[in-house]
Amino acid sequence: MRYLLTILLCTVTFFACKKKDNGFPHQGQWEGTYSGVDNGTWKGDISSEGIFTGTASSSLAPTFSFNVTGTVTDAGAISASFNLLSYSVNFTGQISSNTVSGTWVADSVGIGGIWTGQRK
Helix, strand or coil: CHHHHHHHHHHHHHHHHCCCCCCCCCCEEEEEEEEECCCEEEEEEECCCCEEEEEEEECCEEEEEEEEEEEECCCCEEEEEEEECCEEEEEEEEEECCEEEEEEEEHHHCEEEEEEEEEC
16 A cells, blocks of 8 residues: 555656646737838737737728738747738748747738837
């Protein structure tokens, strides 16, 4: 019986002391701005699986909000897009600690710019 209790106590202690998985390093809420030929704001969430979902607003269509979707790698590379009127706007960038920055482009109309943001 004492042997069984010792094994049970060791097992409980092992699992209680096991290092906790903190999840995806970039997980959380983010927000920022983009500028160039068009400008606006964006905000969204990065899930524990590295999926970005959020919204963006544009100075070209100020009464609308656009759904933004994308992916983020463990290394912090981000790729996301949204549709604005008849063209797709594509964002690529890099997360560094609690900030993110990159470029955006709407290939079909030949415009682009930069974007930045931070973790909330």
